[in-house]
Amino acid sequence: MPDTATDFAAIRRPVAEARGLPNAHYTDPLVHAQERDRLFFDIWAGLAVAADVPATGDAVPVDFLGVPLLLIRDRSGQVRVFQNICRHRGMILVPEPRRIEGAIRCPYHSWCYGTDGRLVATPHVGGPGMNTHAAVDKATLGLIEVRTHVWRDVVWVNLSGTAPAFENTHADLIARWSDFDAPLLHGGADSRFTLTVRSNWKLAVENFCESYHLPWVHPGLNAYSRLEDHYNIEAPGLYSGQGSTLYRQIRGPAGGTFPDFPGLPDRWDTAAEYVAVYPNVLLGTHRDHAFAIVLQPLSQHETAEHVHLYYATAETDPSLRAANAAQWKTVFEEDIFVVEGMQAGRAAPGFDGGRFSPAMDGPTHCFHDWVAGRFAPA
Template identity: 45%
Template sequence: MTDSMQQIPLATLDAVRKPIAEANGMPNAVYDDPAMFEYERDNVLGKTWAGLAFGSELPKKGFAKPVDFMGLPLAIMRNRDGEINVFHNICSHRGMILLREETEVEGMVRCPYHSWTYDLNGNLKGTPHIGGVGVHKAEGFVCEKHGLRKVRSAMWNDIIFINLSGDGVPFEEFITPLVQRWEEFTGNGGFDKVHVAPTGSAMELTVMANWKLAVENYCEAYHLPWVHPSLNTYSPLDQHYNLIVNDNMSGQGSYTYNLSDVAGTSLPQFTDWPQDKIRQAEYISLYPNVLLGVQADHVFSIILQPQANNKTLEKLQLAYVGEEACGDKYAACRTSVLESWKVVFGEDVFAVEGMQNGRKSPAFEGGVFSPVLDGPTHHFHQWVANRYAESMA
């Protein structure tokens, strides 16, 4: 346990976990203390299923990509069968970083230090000169015991999830409550019907703020009239409702989302979407670090990649309904949708960065919550407080 952890009394966590009208928010240190960064990697994000990257970032079979996960070097590999696995990005020989840039792998993944080689399933295949010059085997050394260390992973909605600790709940148990909630809109297996298009599907945004503040901001609609004046015209605050799905999901919904009219788009829609709810949309934070949105004609996913205690990379990917929606016919519509979301998420930057700067003030002691409009944000604070308390037990 870090010194910073010892400075967070259990009573402080208990205050966060009180009913919303009596509760305080999490203390400044969990946002502003660099010492908390790796602690949270191992004890908050690492104990459950965290978003790592998108499958679309590995565009073909035989592709490999290094990813830094909160200071931990990982490698994502798509094998010859198209399956994706995640490994620790270190050679089993001397701990050398194996991959330094994304690449299409022609044959094997080769360590740049002593040229040990691995296949895309992480198996050690070559150990040149291990037994002396020209001798590529050594007595008692078994390659099968020294492959790459695998990280537990799963894929859903083109999001690659990882469970660093390896002892999280089965992924199906983790994701099923969300799938079941959204089946009403998307139909059975609805997320199998959406596709990432060659254009109008991706953007990245770097925010100088702690990753948790991005989640908190996304959870609630309270800030809409002041931070998102344009969005508030076609999805106003009084048409929003709070969502708490289960222990690890919360967010907001809108009864009158009508971007298609505002942006002049006419994209294909989910055929199972109830016509009496065609303007409804929902936005859910899937704890710890994935933000999701579903509308009748597209879905989006945001993976929050924590870069430091006060820096977060937001990776956004939009997906559209049916393969036809990804063609040239709808290119302009997709661009309009993406540009609209760029405006919305860009408007949030000053808010989360302002809160980050505010966490340097000793006058702020976690803040309080609106008992009506801050329910989802308080739910996330409780979830984080519970993870901290569990690590201290």
């Protein structure tokens, strides 16, 4: 598919006139490969959450669009990301999640690295019994570190190393949700789950962005948080989504609720917001809990949705946490047939990208415009 401004002109028109992304952006492996650099590697993208490595030495390998990365919490407690390869011959260092008790040891020739990435041992590199060699400078052969930032427990990475600082890139959203600056505490094992959908990752973003589908896809949710209670959120080039003016806390059998995040102004008593931070992180915030969904593209037609729930305190009712997780899992599972149906529809050669409702689809069009802008030449 040619990368010219003309190809994307129709997508970048005002929402009332625009067409959506063409089929190739959901089905063509070549376009999928181009998206790695333009939509993921050159900007801040979501890799995982810090709660995936809760303890010192915890290490989790992550396939990031074909690039082997290692998420680790080092001895100082800092969350870091390295390329998951030995600097000697490129061997994968950590194939499965585990806790690093000593050093990260390459299983091929036993080169060893600290959890901070330093190369600390090179056995027999100078010959049998000779563990050093003048040509092997350990100080310059540490693990290749990936630029990382943690916000709302999401581990954001910038593989190219060229993006502006995260705080500058997302200053608008950080300010928008500044009322929620208190720490987010992961709910634990019962507050995480993964859904795998047979769909391109972008369709999961598009569906999350808008509330237009609520009456038909989420009738239970729409019964108390109606379509008319929602509003669009659009920050071109950065994020988009929806908000609700009628959020109702989940309650236990005796009427108990989760504690609120501290210091919230009254407007959050019945409000909630849900935004897709481009490219692949879906965030929700409420007075008493939050969630983060990191979308992991497995291929151009399959996506893993890693869902995590957070609270203001670690002392929450386990049964209420389980009920909250079950409720959200039901909502997100209800979306699966929609995104998979749209993916199947992208096999129709006559589909031209579709049209947008000017009133309801602004957030989705905002995302399409961002994708087109990353492809179209300046």
